[in-house]
Amino acid sequence: MIERIISVIFPNRCPYCNKIIGSGLTECGECFKELDKTPKISHTDAGIICISPFFYDSKVRQSILKYKFRGVAFNARSYAKAMCSAVESAGIKDDFDIITFVPLSKSRERERGFNQSEKVAEIVGEFFNKPCRALLVKTKNNKNQHDLNLVERRENVRGVYSVCKNEDVSGMRILLIDDIVTTGNTLSECLNVLKDSGAENVICMSIATATLD
Numbered sequence: 001m002i003e004r005i006i007s008v009i010f011p012n013r014c015p016y017c018n019k020i021i022g023s024g025l026t027e028c029g030e031c032f033k034e035l036d037k038t039p040k041i042s043h044t045d046a047g048i049i050c051i052s053p054f055f056y057d058s059k060v061r062q063s064i065l066k067y068k069f070r071g072v073a074f075n076a077r078s079y080a081k082a083m084c085s086a087v088e089s090a091g092i093k094d095d096f097d098i099i100t101f102v103p104l105s106k107s108r109e110r111e112r113g114f115n116q117s118e119k120v121a122e123i124v125g126e127f128f129n130k131p132c133r134a135l136l137v138k139t140k141n142n143k144n145q146h147d148l149n150l151v152e153r154r155e156n157v158r159g160v161y162s163v164c165k166n167e168d169v170s171g172m173r174i175l176l177i178d179d180i181v182t183t184g185n186t187l188s189e190c191l192n193v194l195k196d197s198g199a200e201n202v203i204c205m206s207i208a209t210a211t212l213d
């Protein structure tokens, strides 16, 4: 009953076109049909391969900006669903046993109220019935990658991540999730930290893939 009242006052809205949608839905039927969710494989400047269900443009870009900066957390379900179908189409469902995400610095997470990649990663974990937890911490505050060029981006992420003190990642096969991949430097740094600590395999995924302006 309470849920029904809430859904009348605050109805769910399609993450991509803002139309009101039914309570069990994650996006409207039109956007579901229109959005191309076939896996995009990015061979990034940083040398890593990243799989994403979306290109970072038009409706998807607007939607992710609202998600990250205006805290529209509902959108996470639709992104996670698209990522799960990308995992299945790419045939990598059995190639990882645990899911993790790119961490934010403590101050950034406090400011935003949540970690956008963690939220999506959790739902992907539920879907595949595999554990999702923080394996990495961000130990230094750095500049926002968005404001930097290709060379600066590489330098900016160096040494800012490490494996959580209470975790032993040796032998782990990990699905590592970020929100948007551009040059791949953030994911590459995280992947190297995990592999240097003994992870057997790390697959990189993001909600969307962008090109450097």
Ligand SMILES: [Zn+2]
Binding pocket: 014, 015, 016, 017, 018, 019, 027, 028, 029, 030, 031, 032
């Ligand atoms: Zn829509």
